[in-house]
Amino acid sequence: MYTFDLTDEQRMLTDMVHRYSERTLRKIYREAEESHELPPEVIEQGWELGLLPASLPEDYGGFGEYSALNGALIAEELGYGDMAASLALLAPNLVATPIYLCGTEEQKQTYLPLFTDAEPPKAASAFLEPVILFDPYQLRATARREGDAYVLNGKKAMVINAPEAELFLIYAHDEKADSPQAFLVPTPAEGLSIGEREKWMGFNALKTFGVELKDVRVPAVNRLGGAAGIDVQRILNSSRIALSALGVGLARAAYEYARDYAKERVAFGEPIAHRQSIAFMLAEMAIDIDATRLMVWEAAWKLDKGQNATHDAYLAARYATHVSLKVTDGAVQVLGGHGYIREHPVELWLRNARSLATLLGAVTV
């Protein structure tokens, strides 16, 4: 039966994350962007919310259960605050969730408790590659089986906090399986080198790096999922839902900012929101944001029910990409010249929104 209400528990969860977003992330985002640095205490405070442990069962040191829907609710609230901080905070999820979804029992027992410590875990996922025409199903990094080990070669990009990582989850094309597979690589690892810090159009507070793999030998037992390997689609579905929700939050932030500005800003004797040309832009933003959120929720709901959510997550991701870009661009437009100035956040939100297509692995607009 169709219902669209949060449970009391979900309401508490989103309220908590919203408070963190509003009171912490919204205070530091500009300074962080300009200085290319997130205050460590901000991430620590975020980690103290216990969002990741709450998504892991007790068996692995957590105190909750995995729910794509709850993940989407959290991601939207974080995205509403700041994208760089959100991604920094969610970076460990990009390792923990695949282990939870696709790992062997032994891998889960070994690695997941690392993600329930009081300190933010030092783990990084290496999925994207520094290429145009990126294809998540045809990775260019390779994994070749040699005896009891896999040998990894290739280049990865956008690896968050790579220099500090004590554990990498590296995706590569498994030549024998002829499919994308993931490998747990503790550091130091011979042949793995970390490049210069990458420079992006947006979220400059986020530290990301290129990672080069030259004959990196990984014990065969470290292939995620063991002999069975992984179904990359499961991982993509879950990350697409989370990133799409982040996009919804980002779009919501821009829409609300533009809406409030338009009610304040007076031109020709009345607030510009009194004009249909502005009011209609805002109305369409509101409609598109609601529609995208519903698409994200539906995909997450399906995933949680164990149904095939691939297509829904894909459509949601496309919509989220498109809508977050359109809405943030519209917000800059509503603010006019002021939107272009770095004193207001909307120009940063537009730059951040542009990244979603890339992060989502070429789902794009």
Added chain:
Amino acid sequence: MPIDFEVPEDVKNQGNLTQMVAEQVMRKSSRYYDEHEHERPMEYINFIWPFMKTMEAANLKHSLKRADKGNGNGNGHKKASTAQVGMIHLIESLSWGDAGIYLSTPSSALAGAAIQAVGTPDQKERFLDRFTHGEPKWGAMAMTEPNAGSDTSAIRTRAKLDPETNEWVLNGEKIFVTNGKLALEESDGLIVVWATLDPSLGRAGMRPFVVEAGAPGVTVTKQEHKLGIRASDTVSIVFEDARIPYDNILGSPELKKPGAKTEKGFKGAMRTFDSSRPFVAASALGVGRAALEFTRQKLAEEGITVPEAAPYHKLSAIQRDLIQMEADLKAAWLLTVRAGALMDAGKPNSLEASMCKVKAGKSVTTITQKCVELLGPLGYSREFLVEKWMRDAKINDIFEGTGQINTLIVARRILGYSRRELK
């Protein structure tokens, strides 16, 4: 209740029958009634009537029972039900069959909704009982006038009380009345007419009146020729000293000054839009799905299918169009279901109703035009139905409030503005 996208069981169960009607009855005569405007799709009407009168009987019984229990006058939706989402699914499926024929469904329709919304138990009994038995009957809503469309405050049809006979006397002209001729001349139906008791009061002077078939002074003057939904009856109605009983007014005849809290009759009947707008959206989405399914099928015959979850650079322009159309349909569908579910749960949904109407009207207008384009001569040909679907779809961006009016409603709501602040 947690977030849940499961189609309710009873709604699922109605699906098979609806699909059968849509395929076997509606699709088969779709082209015929498009090309024979003003003829009635009697096969469909006779087929669907037994189901409709059963549904009307259940609705009426339910509504009177609630009134009996002392739950006000039985209006409103206090208890969670699946009535709205059930209708949304039904209308989507029937419109997949044929949107014009669907509009010819014999039922109390918008008139029934207004009577249910603000009528007294006695009025419900008196006006709605006819829809529960006998021959097929229609109810209709007469609001638009030659000089008053979305601006209902410009309505000039006058209602005056004749104290001698205690009757209302109506004068004026209504246009674009869906099912007006069916309601007044071809069945023992009725229409709800919006008229003003005092034009100087604007909307505050407006009241809905029930005009039954056979009322003196009521003439159907014109049957329109339309772009699409040609199977649907659209007429002009003239009132010349038309006389109706005093008890046919919906809501109170007492007038208040403009600016005073809007009278219940007006507001209550306006609330019928909260359910009718999602219905229009659902109808649009049925047409959109029909067009997209057909286009997909024809392209598949040419070897063009859409690979699942493929990266963008691996998709052709046509494949991208197909994905975009599907995503737009889904987005609009979810907004529509949400608007219906809110009403079923007894929650306010005016904002959401306008939102889904805007999204569905616009999306399906674009989708059907794109389908005509993608199919080339097949799309443009009257041998197939795609060109018809494009014509049919357009009405959904117009009636029950144009896309612009509904965008305006959304804008006012999200900005917290009055009609004066945001014109």
